[in-house]
Amino acid sequence: MTLAAVADRAGEPGTEKVSRVRAAVQSSTGKGKAMKVVTAEQAAAAETPATRSGVRIGAWGRALLRVVVPPVAGLALLIGLWHLATLNGGGIPSPGKTWDAAVVIFSDPFYREGPNDQGIGWNVLASLQRVAIGFGFAALVGIPAGFMLGRFAVLSQMMNPIISLLRPVSPLAWLPIGLLVFQRADPAATWTIFICSIWPMIMNTAQGVTRIPQDYLNVARVLKLSEWKVFTKILFPAVLPYMLTGIRLSIGTAWLVIVAAEMLTGGVGIGFWVWDEWNNLKVEHIIIAIFVIGTVGLILEQALMLVARRFSYENR
Amino acid sequence: MSKKIVQIEDVGQTFSTKNGPFTALRGINLDIHEGESVSLIGHSGCGKSTLLNLISGLTTPTSGVMLCDGREIAGPGPERAVVFQNHSLLPWLTCFDNVYLAVDRVFGAKEGKAKLKKRTEDALALVGLSHAETKFPHEISGGMKQRVGIARALSMEPRILLMDEPFGALDALTRAMLQDELVKILAATKATMVMVTHDVDEAVLLSDRVVMLTNGPAATIGEILEVKLERPRDRLALAEQPEFARYRAAVLDFLYKKQLKHAA
Ligand SMILES: Nc1ncnc2c1ncn2[C@@H]1O[C@H](COP(=O)(O)OP(=O)(O)OP(=O)(O)O)[C@@H](O)[C@H]1O
Ligand SMILES: [Mg+2]
Numbered sequence: 001m002t003l004a005a006v007a008d009r010a011g012e013p014g015t016e017k018v019s020r021v022r023a024a025v026q027s028s029t030g031k032g033k034a035m036k037v038v039t040a041e042q043a044a045a046a047e048t049p050a051t052r053s054g055v056r057i058g059a060w061g062r063a064l065l066r067v068v069v070p071p072v073a074g075l076a077l078l079i080g081l082w083h084l085a086t087l088n089g090g091g092i093p094s095p096g097k098t099w100d101a102a103v104v105i106f107s108d109p110f111y112r113e114g115p116n117d118q119g120i121g122w123n124v125l126a127s128l129q130r131v132a133i134g135f136g137f138a139a140l141v142g143i144p145a146g147f148m149l150g151r152f153a154v155l156s157q158m159m160n161p162i163i164s165l166l167r168p169v170s171p172l173a174w175l176p177i178g179l180l181v182f183q184r185a186d187p188a189a190t191w192t193i194f195i196c197s198i199w200p201m202i203m204n205t206a207q208g209v210t211r212i213p214q215d216y217l218n219v220a221r222v223l224k225l226s227e228w229k230v231f232t233k234i235l236f237p238a239v240l241p242y243m244l245t246g247i248r249l250s251i252g253t254a255w256l257v258i259v260a261a262e263m264l265t266g267g268v269g270i271g272f273w274v275w276d277e278w279n280n281l282k283v284e285h286i287i288i289a290i291f292v293i294g295t296v297g298l299i300l301e302q303a304l305m306l307v308a309r310r311f312s313y314e315n316r
Numbered sequence: 317m318s319k320k321i322v323q324i325e326d327v328g329q330t331f332s333t334k335n336g337p338f339t340a341l342r343g344i345n346l347d348i349h350e351g352e353s354v355s356l357i358g359h360s361g362c363g364k365s366t367l368l369n370l371i372s373g374l375t376t377p378t379s380g381v382m383l384c385d386g387r388e389i390a391g392p393g394p395e396r397a398v399v400f401q402n403h404s405l406l407p408w409l410t411c412f413d414n415v416y417l418a419v420d421r422v423f424g425a426k427e428g429k430a431k432l433k434k435r436t437e438d439a440l441a442l443v444g445l446s447h448a449e450t451k452f453p454h455e456i457s458g459g460m461k462q463r464v465g466i467a468r469a470l471s472m473e474p475r476i477l478l479m480d481e482p483f484g485a486l487d488a489l490t491r492a493m494l495q496d497e498l499v500k501i502l503a504a505t506k507a508t509m510v511m512v513t514h515d516v517d518e519a520v521l522l523s524d525r526v527v528m529l530t531n532g533p534a535a536t537i538g539e540i541l542e543v544k545l546e547r548p549r550d551r552l553a554l555a556e557q558p559e560f561a562r563y564r565a566a567v568l569d570f571l572y573k574k575q576l577k578h579a580a
Contacts (some may be wrong), residue, residue, distance in 0.1 A: 199558045215404040216373055222392045233417060237408040 026061040038045035093202075101284040110127065116276070118268055120289075124296060126268040130186070131254045134193025138250060142201030143243060147235075149202065150209020163202065171196035171257045175264060183266035192261045204249070208242025244308040251304060255297045320386075321370060321476065321508050322348040327380030329366050339534040340366045344380070346527060346537060349495055353502060353509040355519040356527030357567060358538075359575060364512040365401055367529070371510060372398050372478050384476075394422050397474035399482045401512070403465040405453040413451040415439050415468045422472045439471035440464070442497060444490070458485040466494065470501060477502070479511040483518065492551065495522060499548070516571070520563045521549060528570045538574065541566050 031226050086094040093101075109121030149156040171192045178188030216238060220230045264272025270293060277285035328342040338350050340363045348354055356364045369375045370382055373392040382389045384396070392398070397418075405414050423432060426508045440446055443463035448456055452462070462485050469477060483491045499522065502509055519526045523543055529540040543563055545554065554560040 001497075215402060216406060217398065218392075218400070219404050221374060221404065222372065222394065222396070222398050223418055224393055225417075225421060229417075229421075233409070239405070310324065 014282075033188070040149050059266050060222035072187070091283060093287065098284040105288060111174065115233065120270075120292065123268055123270045123273040124292060127258050127262060127270045128296070130190050130262075130269065131193055131251070131258050134190040135250060135254050137190075138194045138197035138201060139247065142198040142246070142250075143205050146202045146205025146243075146246070147209055150206040150239075156206060163199065166225070167199045167203075171253075172260055172264070175242070175261060179265075186265055189258065189261040189265045189267075189269070192257055193254045197252045198255045201243070201246040204242045204246030205239060208239035213244070214239045241308065241312045244304065244311060246284045248304045248308060251300050252297070255293075255300060259293060318350040321350045321352075321384065322346075322388075322510075323381075323383040324348075324371070325383070326379045327370060327377045329363070329370065329375070330378045332519060340532060341370075341377075341536065342379075342534045343536045346540075348508060348510065350508055351502075351506045352525065353511070353523045353524040355512065355526050356529060357514070357516070357519050357526055357571070358535065359531055362529045362532045363535040364529060368398075368480050368510065368512055371476075371528050372396050374398075375546075391455075392580065394418070394472050395454055395467035395471045395474055396476045396478060397478075399462075399465050399469045399479040400515055401480035401484075403453075403458075403461040405461055405468075405474045407453050410450050410452055411440065411445060411456070411464045412436055414453070414464055415471050419471050420467045421571045423549050439467040442470065442501075443467045443494065448513075456572060459487070459490065462486065463490075466498075473505060475507060477509045477511075477569045479509065481512050481514065484514070489515075493520075498522070503547070514534070516564055517518075519567060520545075520560060521554065526563075526567055528567065531575050539570055 082092075083095050086092050108121040111119040112122065129142050149159055174195045175188055178191030179185065182188050182191065212235065216234050220234050225233065245295050258269070259271035259274065261277045262269035266272050266275075270289060274286055274289045277283075277289065324344050324346040327344040328339065330339045331339050332338075344367065346354075355373065356367060358364055365374070370377055371384075371389070373382075373384075373389045373396065376382075376389075376413055401464070405411075406417070408510045409417065416432065419432050419439070423435065427435075437446065438546070440449055443466055445460060445467065446461055448460060448464075462482060466479070466482050469479070483494060486494065495518065498509075501507070509522075511519075511522065520543055526541040526543060527537055528539045528541065529535045545557075545559065545563070
């Protein structure tokens with residue numbers, strides 16, 4: 001089937017499931033905007049308590065305004081445009097309708113009525129769990145592998161062509177292999193997370209190892225430190241910032257991929273939830289899901305940034 | 317005469333670079349005696365650090381032989397402590413931990429934690445940095461970093477102390493103070509010192525011999541000046557002594573008359 005045909009048929013409900021999934025996966029790149037908006041919302045939320053507790057409102061308040069006003073204005077603009085676009089009806093629900101639906105959903109995020117009808121909270125947690133497991137295994141394999149590749153040039157010469165070949169492949173292409181090997185959907189989804197998380201971790205760790213300044217290694221040589229001391233006192237701390245960059249990139253991609261993977265595999269999970277709501281034609285729920293996915297992605301990113309800042313020695 | 321601790325015989329160093337081989341040093345012959353203080357002086361880029369790296373064992377010469385205690389220098393070791401030109405502190409360790417790493421390596425097998433801690437504290441106190449123990453390298457000034465580097469090298473009680481412009485980033489007062497401390501330590505421990513410097517006064521004041529390198533590329537030893545000034549040397553008294561002035565003039569003459577036209 002041609003791409004255009006996929007796009008055409010994606011609009012009508014009741015088309016063959018697979019083609020719609022593909023279209024949905026293709027359009028998942030458009031998520032960036034939603035994430036940015038959430039950034040602004042978060043920033044605003046984070047700043048308000050400070051305003052209240054501020055003793056000297058004058059200069060402080062003005063600085064805060066400068067921080068708060070532009071993001072809030074951006075958010076308002078988006079909602080305004082959204083509202084205008086939905087004035088004449090059409091498939092997209094209005095901001096008000098979406099808000100009402102959100103209030104209902106978030107009043108009971110952890111209900112459970114059968115395996116395919118659970119609260120959004122459970123769905124998000126299920127997705128996070130898959131990401132955590134897939135990502136954890138990737139770290140377990142990828143970080144030591146990165147150290148080896150960085151340390152031994154022969155190994156990296158051996159592996160580089162393979163990695164360059166496999167890295168650009170969409171992790172979803174690995175899903176059928178996962179299904180074949182594991183025979184179940186759930187580990188198969190985790191497997192795609194593993195695949196997409198492992199590359200940034202290998203590459204960044206290896207790069208960190210090759211970039212250790214010679215000066216630090218000279219200190220180790222003059223002191224004739226034991227291998228263990230060299231690793232704990234020099235290699236590991238020097239590579240840590242690179243490793244954390246790899247981890248951050250991995251988590252970001254993993255969160256992008258899990259949504260798409262779950263659309264294909266089903267079960268419980270935020271990706272499947274989006275798919276399910278599409279089948280039920282509850283478009284306002286899909287919009288809510290987009291915001292939720294964006295928020296969770298943002299929180300993951302920020303949390304790892306915080307960790308990275310804690311361990312980066314220059315700005316500690 | 318005391319025995320030779322370092323012997324450098326017809327040593328040359330050629331680097332392979334993108335633009336073909338580059339000969340930094342050639343035909344270096346120098347014997348350093350136990351307990352001796354030697355300065356290496358020469359214009360920037362002539363190969364002083366390169367020579368010091370050869371003695372430390374961090375690099376191996378492309379020609380000639382380097383001996384330490386009569387044996388070929390196979391690699392670096394803690395008995396030849398190095399104060400690096402760029403201080404080379406580990407940025408993720410505090411000043412204390414940077415020094416402690418070295419102390420632990422040298423004395424850790426024989427001494428308890430408390431003793432090691434004491435050694436580290438003493439070394440930092442010696443360079444006047446007790447107050448900066450818990451600071452990280454990026455939190456202290458360039459001169460302070462250099463002093464931590466010196467403390468780290470001294471704390472190892474090395475037989476040979478190799479220093480690459482150790483006082484370069486210090487103000488005159490701190491520099492004078494540390495020079496005096498260094499002389500005392502060398503006298504007390506009978507350690508051998510090889511120091512790279514740009515400072516003519518420093519070279520004459522601290523050394524038994526000043527080794528002057530010609531300009532690169534393919535630098536070699538141009539002259540060696542024996543400084544026969546009585547020890548202990550008092551910097552204030554020396555400043556008025558004609559002998560001191562003569563030594564100074566000899567080095568300056570080499571640097572700014574004999575080597576100047578090449579340096580330009
Ligand atoms: N690893 C290297 N590869 C290629 N060339 C090098 C290398 N190390 C040093 N050189 C060259 O050797 C020469 C001597 O360098 P060196 O660092 O020993 O100079 P220096 O006398 O210590 O200078 P300065 O006083 O500025 O520290 C320089 O021309 C430098 O470019
Ligand atoms: Mg140098």
